[in-house]
Structures are given as C-alpha cells and as structure tokens.
Amino acid sequence: MPTATQEDRLSETFAALANSTRRAILDQLAKSAATVNELAEPFEMTLPAISKHIKVLERAGLVIRGQQAQFRPCALDAAPLEEIATWAEQYRPVWESRLDRMDDYVRQLLQTQRRERGTR
C-alpha cells in the first residue's frame, strides 16, 4: 500500500498535470531543456504567467532548474510521470475486460429475453 507521503506526491503530480499549458510545457521540455524566456515564446504568455506554471511543475518534481544565475534553464524530470503510468497501469485488467464484460452483458440480455419468451 502506498504511504501517506507517496499519496501526497501522487496528488501533487496529478494536480500539476491538470492544466493543458503545463502539459504543453512538459512536451517542450521533453525535446530539450529551455529557459523561461524560451518557453514563454511559443505559448504567447507573459513571463510571470509562465513562471507560475513552471513553479507548480517544479514543486511536483516534474521540472528541475539549472543553477546558472541569469538563465536557470528548465529541464524535464520524467520520474513522476513513470509513477503516474505505473499507477494507471494497475487498472489495465479493468479496461481490458471492459469489452469482454459488454459482450457478457449483451449475451445475458439475450438469454433473459429468450427465457421470458419461453415461459410466456
């Protein structure tokens, strides 16, 4: 069972990912590290707005910043994304059995109908 800290970290990662701009930033950073200025450009956002998003990603451990005082380039840390993937994958048997269960349901419906017709 996951610990309280792991649960908190998962919640923070999911919250950070619940925004399309932040996901687009991660997409950019997956291609290469970039400064805040470089990230602000394609998104046509103000520096403070983009900085705020980056801080959320940083707190969730999805972005790490370099130490060069002027530029502090941002880089993607994909480790929390691996945790998300592992978490979601535990439900694979459920989504894979979905179509099977729909099949079963339809089969049951047909059987019930046939039985009802038979007893009438």
Next chain:
Amino acid sequence: MPTATQEDRLSETFAALANSTRRAILDQLAKSAATVNELAEPFEMTLPAISKHIKVLERAGLVIRGQQAQFRPCALDAAPLEEIATWAEQYRPVWESRLDRMDDYVRQLLQTQRRERGTR
C-alpha cells in the same frame, strides 16, 4: 495532436485523480460496484462528503451510476485511466534514458577532469 476537447477531458481526469480519497474510491470500485452507502463506510466519511467526491469522478467519466432509483450503484469506468496511461507512456523514452544520461554526465565530468589535469 490532441484536440481542445481531448485536452479538457485530460485536465478533468487529472484534476479528479488529484485526491487520495477519490483514488481510494476507484480502487474500491475496481473490486466491485457499490452504492454510495457502501462506499461511505470504509472511508468513515459523511454521505454528502462521499457524494461530492463521486460527483467529481462521475463528471470526469471515471464513475458511472446505475439507474435503480433508490440505490444507484456506482461502477468504475476505466477508459479515462487508459488515456492517462497512454499519455504518460509517451514520456517512457525520457525516463528510461535518465540513467543512461546520468552515466554520460559522470563520464563527461571524468573526461573533463582528466583533460584539465593533462593541460596543467
């Protein structure tokens, strides 16, 4: 590229998952469908509190409700979880290359140090 609607749905799914109680509810529902009363018990939560969480999960398409007026059992719909897994998996090359890159970095550091010693 995902459409605006797909992006919104992803955001809604991530937001719904950013809460450990809601994730625990999904875990329960993965075992079997349950009424709100049955779900409220193990979580020691009031019915209105659990109902609120279920509504968030329902809006995100993670929970579907039965039509029996009195009980309206809740069931898990794992389809959005498959989307989350697929989304996260696109970053697999990044997290898998992480250790490789750390290796490269250490190797580069050592080379630089050796070169600096050689030129002194």
